[in-house]
Amino acid sequence: PSPNDATEGLAALEEFLAVDRLPKVIVMTGNSDRTNALQAVQLGAYDYIHKPIQLDVLKVILQRAAYLHCVGQEHWEIEEKRGAGEFEDILGVSSAMQRVFTMIRRVAASDVPVLITGESGTGKGLIARAIHRHSLRKAGPFIAINCDAIPDNLLESELFGHEKGAFAGAHVQRKGRIELAQGGTLFLDKVGELSLALQVKLLHFLEEQRIDRIGGREEFTVDARVIAATSRDLGEAIQDGGSRKDLFDRLQVVTICVPPLRDRREDIKALAQAMLQEFARQFKKHVTGFTRQALKALEDYEWPGNVRELENRIKRAVVMAEEPRVTPEDLELTAHVTMSASLTLREVRESMEKDIIQRALLGQNWNISRAAQKLAVSRPTLYDMMKKYGFEKPQ
Numbered sequence: 259p260s261p262n263d264a265t266e267g268l269a270a271l272e273e274f275l276a277v278d279r280l281p282k283v284i285v286m287t288g289n290s291d292r293t294n295a296l297q298a299v300q301l302g303a304y305d306y307i308h309k310p311i312q313l314d315v316l317k318v319i320l321q322r323a324a325y326l327h328c329v330g331q332e333h334w335e336i337e338e339k340r341g342a343g344e345f346e347d348i349l350g351v352s353s354a355m356q357r358v359f360t361m362i363r364r365v366a367a368s369d370v371p372v373l374i375t376g377e378s379g380t381g382k383g384l385i386a387r388a389i390h391r392h393s394l395r396k397a398g399p400f401i402a403i404n405c406d407a408i409p410d411n412l413l414e415s416e417l418f419g420h421e422k423g424a425f426a427g428a429h430v431q432r433k434g435r436i437e438l439a440q441g442g443t444l445f446l447d448k449v450g451e452l453s454l455a456l457q458v459k460l461l462h463f464l465e466e467q468r469i470d471r472i473g474g475r476e477e478f479t480v481d482a483r484v485i486a487a488t489s490r491d492l493g494e495a496i497q498d499g500g501s502r503k504d505l506f507d508r509l510q511v512v513t514i515c516v517p518p519l520r521d522r523r524e525d526i527k528a529l530a531q532a533m534l535q536e537f538a539r540q541f542k543k544h545v546t547g548f549t550r551q552a553l554k555a556l557e558d559y560e561w562p563g564n565v566r567e568l569e570n571r572i573k574r575a576v577v578m579a580e581e582p583r584v585t586p587e588d589l590e591l592t593a594h595v596t597m598s599a600s601l602t603l604r605e606v607r608e609s610m611e612k613d614i615i616q617r618a619l620l621g622q623n624w625n626i627s628r629a630a631q632k633l634a635v636s637r638p639t640l641y642d643m644m645k646k647y648g649f650e651k652p653q
Contacts, residue, residue: 264298283302373488373513378620380518386447405449413453519568533572544582571591615644615647
């Protein structure tokens with residue numbers, strides 16, 4: 259072909275990029291007119307270089323191309339894993355999460371009660387919603403209630419509703435969460451915190467599908483599926499007399515165990531990248547990824563607060579980042595991952611003690627009594643430790 263006719267070369271470039279767009283194509287041209295070279299770039303070529311080739315210029319172009327190819331490959335791998343390892347809003351390429359996804363699909367097709375267990379922050383609520391959205395009840399309501407967030411004296415009314423005049427302040431009839439879930443799904447988060455009296459009423463509903471409002475004279479039928487979640491060891495709670503075995507036998511027809519983040523470390527990178535992209539878009543910040551040190555810090559950390567803690571750290575990092583790539587300092591993970599050689603034995607001990615206390619508090623959902631029991635200390639001692647390290651129970 260003529261030196262001025264780039265038709266064949268441009269056609270070959272198009273065919274090549276149609277097979278694989280990841281490789282960086284550098285076009286060489288002996289023509290001083292840049293028209294054909296620019297057309298090649300518009301078609302997808304990375305760059306062009308004129309003959310005779312200047313090796314120092316070629317070296318710079320190759321180095322940039324190699325770097326961007328690695329970044330593109332990393333992004334593609336993350337996207338591929340996300341596609342294969344995503345269920346609703348839940349990411350997970352690990353075998354542990356793939357088992358959870360399989361369980362979600364299986365139980366969604368039925369109407370039996372489901373108990374979701376796992377540490378605080380593992381995403382039990384997301385799993386409950388995913389089950390509802392894939393069930394035959396997806397057109398119905400999804401009604402959630404945190405059983406630990408409402409005082410016992412108000413929780414009964416919140417769950418079962420009340421009639422007008424049932425108690426002081428009950429000026430109108432009010433439907434409870436169970437009744438509002440008619441035709442859909444009722445999600446009882448932290449179900450292990452229910453009082454024994456409310457456990458009896460809930461058991462009756464599970465057995466008969468009937469309830470009565472406070473102050474009501476007649477029972478009525480409610481058609482709602484129940485999904486419950488807990489981070490407590492229910493076997494231990496039953497032994498201690500704080501939970502009824504018959505209720506939890508009813509609830510755990512199927513149990514889905516959500517693994518803690520530290521047991522599925524292969525998910526951390528994909529989760530962190532997805533969260534970073536979302537927060538960068540939300541806060542309108544040009545933050546595109548993580549430094550190598552930040553990725554290592556993310557993978558080495560124990561994550562006592564699980565996915566919720568990861569999300570909070572990524573959000574903070576995006577807000578604080580001054581560069582396009584997040585650092586361990588942005589994540590506030592440097593102190594957790596590495597110990598300076600200059601630290602004294604006392605400082606190391608205090609750092610470890612602080613970390614252990616934090617894990618106990620998060621693992622027990624900030625229940626001071628259970629956290630103290632877990633740490634084998636008294637409640638006053640734990641309060642003193644919390645004050646020492648600046649821990650405050652979230653409201």
